[in-house]
Amino acid sequence: MESKIWLSSPHMGGHEMQYIQEAFDQNWVAPLGKNVDEFEIAIETFLGESNRVAALSSGTAALHLALVQLGVGYGDEVVCQSFTFSASANPIKYLGATPVFVDSDPDNWNMSPDYLEAALVDRIAKGKKPKAVIVVHLYGMPARMDEILSICEKYNIPLVEDSAEALGSTYKGRKCGTFGEFAVLSFNGNKIITTSGGGALVCKTEEEKVKTIFLSTQARDPAPYYQHSEVGYNYRLSNICAGIGRGQMQILPERILQRRANHDFYENLFRDTEAVTVFTEANEDYYSNHWLSSITIDGSLTSKTNYDMMAAFAAQNIETRPLWKPMHLQPVFKDCPYYGETVAEDLFNRGLCLPSGSNLTNDDKKRINDVISNYQF
Ligand SMILES: *Cc1c(COP(=O)(O)O)cnc(C)c1O
DSSP: OOOOBOSSOOOOOSOHHHHHHHHHHTTOOSSOSHHHHHHHHHHHHHHOTTOEEEEESOHHHHHHHHHHHTTOOTTOEEEEESSSOGGGTHHHHHTTOEEEEEOBOTTTOSBOHHHHHHHHHHHHHTTOOOSEEEEEOGGGOOOOHHHHHHHHHHTTOOEEEEOTTOTTOEETTEETTSSSSEEEEEOOTTSSSOOSSOEEEEESSHHHHHHHHHHHBTOOOSSSSOOOSSOOOBOBOOHHHHHHHHHHHHTHHHHHHHHHHHHHHHHHHTTTOTTEEEOOOSSTTEEOOOSSOEEEEOTTTOSOOHHHHHHHHHTTTBOOBOOOOOGGGSGGGTTSOEEOOSHHHHHHHHEEEOOOOTTOOHHHHHHHHHHHHTOOO
C-alpha cells in the first residue's frame, strides 16, 4: 500500500524546534512566557488595525470566552450558522443558552443574510432577542460580511466571527477575524497553521484582551492570596505550543499560497467534468485561504455519489471527507430552532473535501489525478 495522503496534516516551517528549545533552556515550560507573548504579537501584526490577540488552549475555548464576555447566560439564545463544525455551537450550550441555527447561502456556503434576518425578526417577536450572532468562514471562504454586519447593526446584536478555518482569508481586502466584536482562531493540528492544539481570541481593545487573559487563567483577583470574584477558566496556551506557533506564523503567507495552489490544481483536474463543481470565490470581493478544497457533485449528471468518490480515493489510501453535517440535523441539537430550507443539507448530501495540505507533493497530486482519471462518472 502506498503511503497515506491526509486531508490536511501539520506542515512545519523549520524554526519551531528552536523556540521550543528556548523555552526548555529557560525553563518556561508553563502556560506563559516569551513564546506566548511573541506568538500574540505575530498574530496582531498579521491581522493589523488595532486588533488585540489572546492566545488560548483551543478555538473552542476562545469562542467560550467570547460568549462569556458578551454576557451570554442560562436561558439566552445565540444565533449560529448551521453549516459548520460542532465547535461553533457547543460553547453556547456550555453556558446553558440555546443555539438558533440559520441556513447557508448556496454560492457562498456561509450564513444566509436573509435567513439571519428572518431568524432575528422572529426571535425578537417571540420576546427572545438573541445575545449574539456567530458567523463562520467555512473552509476559508469569507461570509457575506457587509450584509451580515449591517443586519447585526440594525438589530444591535454583537457579531462573533468563527475564523478558525479562515486565517489569511480576506473580504473586500480586509482580513477575516477583524470584522466581529470578537473573532476566534484555531491552531488545531489540521488547520492552515498549527500549534498542535491551540487557539486565540481576537479582541477589539486592550481591555478585552486583558479580560480574556484574566478569565483564561482562573480569574484571580489582585490580592496576595487566592481570591476570586468571578468564575475562571484554565484556557491559556502553553508556552511550548506557542513556540510552534511562532515558527508557523513566519511561514503563514507561504501556506496560504500553497493551499490556494491546491485549489487551482482541483479546478484544473475537474475542468472538463460537468458533474463536479469546485467551491470557489463568487467574485473578487472574496479571497479564500482555501483551507480545504471542496467539491459538490451534481446528481442529475451522474449516478455516483460523494461516498462513491470517497471510496475510490480510500482504495488508494487517500483521505477525503464529507462536508460538515449541519448542526440542525445533529441529534445533540435536534430541539434547537432552525431558520432556513435545505441549502446546507443539500451541500452535505453531495459534497466532499479533498486532500488540501500545504505539504501535498507532486507525487501526491499525481496519485489524486490518477484516481479521477480512472473514475467512471
Ligand atoms: C477547528 C474549528 C473550531 C474549533 O477549534 P479548536 O481549536 O479545534 O477548538 C471551531 N470552529 C470551526 C469552524 C473549526 O473548524
